Amino acid sequence: MPGSVDKSSVTRLSASDGLEKETLRVGFMPLTDCASIVMAAVNGFDTKYGIKIVPSKESSWASVRDKLVSGELDAAHSLYGMVYGVELGIGGPKKDMAILMGLNQNGQGITLSSQLSEADVRDGASLAALVAKQQRQYTFAQTFPTGTHAMWLYYWLASHGINPLYDVKTITVPPPLMVTNMRMGRIDGCCVGEPWNNRAIIDGIGFSVASSQDIWPDHPEKVLATTACWANRHPNTARALVAAVLEASRWIDASLANKQKTAEVIARPPYVDTDTEVIAARMLGRYQNGLGKSWDDKRHMKFFADGAVNFPYLSDGMWFMTQHKRWGLLDEHPDYLAVARRVNRIEIYRQAAEQVGASLPSSAMRDCCLIDGVRWNGSDPEGYAASFAVQAASALV
Numbered sequence: 001m002p003g004s005v006d007k008s009s010v011t012r013l014s015a016s017d018g019l020e021k022e023t024l025r026v027g028f029m030p031l032t033d034c035a036s037i038v039m040a041a042v043n044g045f046d047t048k049y050g051i052k053i054v055p056s057k058e059s060s061w062a063s064v065r066d067k068l069v070s071g072e073l074d075a076a077h078s079l080y081g082m083v084y085g086v087e088l089g090i091g092g093p094k095k096d097m098a099i100l101m102g103l104n105q106n107g108q109g110i111t112l113s114s115q116l117s118e119a120d121v122r123d124g125a126s127l128a129a130l131v132a133k134q135q136r137q138y139t140f141a142q143t144f145p146t147g148t149h150a151m152w153l154y155y156w157l158a159s160h161g162i163n164p165l166y167d168v169k170t171i172t173v174p175p176p177l178m179v180t181n182m183r184m185g186r187i188d189g190c191c192v193g194e195p196w197n198n199r200a201i202i203d204g205i206g207f208s209v210a211s212s213q214d215i216w217p218d219h220p221e222k223v224l225a226t227t228a229c230w231a232n233r234h235p236n237t238a239r240a241l242v243a244a245v246l247e248a249s250r251w252i253d254a255s256l257a258n259k260q261k262t263a264e265v266i267a268r269p270p271y272v273d274t275d276t277e278v279i280a281a282r283m284l285g286r287y288q289n290g291l292g293k294s295w296d297d298k299r300h301m302k303f304f305a306d307g308a309v310n311f312p313y314l315s316d317g318m319w320f321m322t323q324h325k326r327w328g329l330l331d332e333h334p335d336y337l338a339v340a341r342r343v344n345r346i347e348i349y350r351q352a353a354e355q356v357g358a359s360l361p362s363s364a365m366r367d368c369c370l371i372d373g374v375r376w377n378g379s380d381p382e383g384y385a386a387s388f389a390v391q392a393a394s395a396l397v
Helices: 032-042 061-070 080-088 114-118 124-132 148-159 175-183 196-202 228-233 235-253 256-266 276-283 314-326 336-343 346-356 381-386
Strands: 023-028 052-057 075-079 097-102 108-113 139-142 169-172 189-193 206-211 222-227 286-288 294-296
Touching: 023 032, 023 061, 023 235, 032 052, 032 075, 032 222, 032 235, 032 256, 032 276, 061 075, 061 080, 061 222, 075 080, 080 097, 080 148, 080 222, 080 314, 080 336, 097 228, 097 235, 097 336, 097 346, 108 114, 108 148, 108 175, 108 196, 114 206, 124 148, 124 206, 139 148, 148 169, 148 189, 148 314, 175 189, 175 196, 189 196, 196 206, 196 276, 206 286, 222 228, 222 235, 228 235, 235 256, 235 346, 256 276, 276 286, 314 336, 314 381, 336 381
Parallel strands: 023 052, 023 075, 139 169, 139 189
Antiparallel strands: 075 222, 097 222, 108 189, 108 206, 286 294
16 A cells, blocks of 8 residues: 555564553544544554554544543544543543644534525624524534534634524534434534535535634644553553654645545545545545535645644643633633643653654744634633633633
């Protein structure tokens, strides 16, 4: 297979060389951004570092969380905010967690039902006008209460003056079931990862109103996560796992041909289980909104970008906590920086990045600007969390 490791040239590592564990069960959800984990296994990048990744397809983010916490999974493709939710005890059972690396940036989306387009909704402003009429309650789905999709959905709605906690109803739906729920009229819109936004458009049941990169260009998305206990007990194995997934990330982003091949692989039933072209289009940045507009999105899903995608920036982890506080999921401000330093295992990542030759940033903080023009750089998380006009009533106390 193109890009696979030449086994004859690999110096195999083993437990005797310092690996604490060789066979790793790594969970994933059927989404395009599971690709680097799958390709690390399929292309043999794992064996280069003496490990064997066994991908484990999961049914929901709650299942991923529970199996990580119980130890049934060694590591998993995870929602950034879900990991912090578990760390802080607001996303299920409290457990000390570890983020080893970022898996991708961009590539999620907000899709509205075709029924809303028939009501002349085309964007956030027209949706806000419809919601304000209070003709009925509108329901929107995200994939996990503390996760990325909830935060993108809430941020986008709030940027248009819609309070996601009071003006509309929000529910949790596993990613593969979003299209079914929209088709059956149970939800008016959703925020979910690809390929499910594109699937809804191709099936003629929805239209794209925003991509996640519209909300935050080059935002953090999925991460490779494990428990703190596992990372502490298996530091060499954790480093090998990161190195293997970094190699796969670099390979995916190296060419259009590699992305096309990746789409063909992950489209198979053991992984995402949908049509290759549904995955490939948005992976390649070829977007359509379902209302007649098509464009090439230069900020489509990224897996590597010479390591810029994968570095576990402290400011990224801190941002999710500010949003958890904004929406009343946290009663008090945490010690934002201390928690991020505890969860984001920069040293493990740094060692793996040096091993594979990926660049490292000069700072663990990065400066960003979101859809509403508000800048975020991690310098004043308490002030940032309290600065939003639209938030939970409890956050104003």
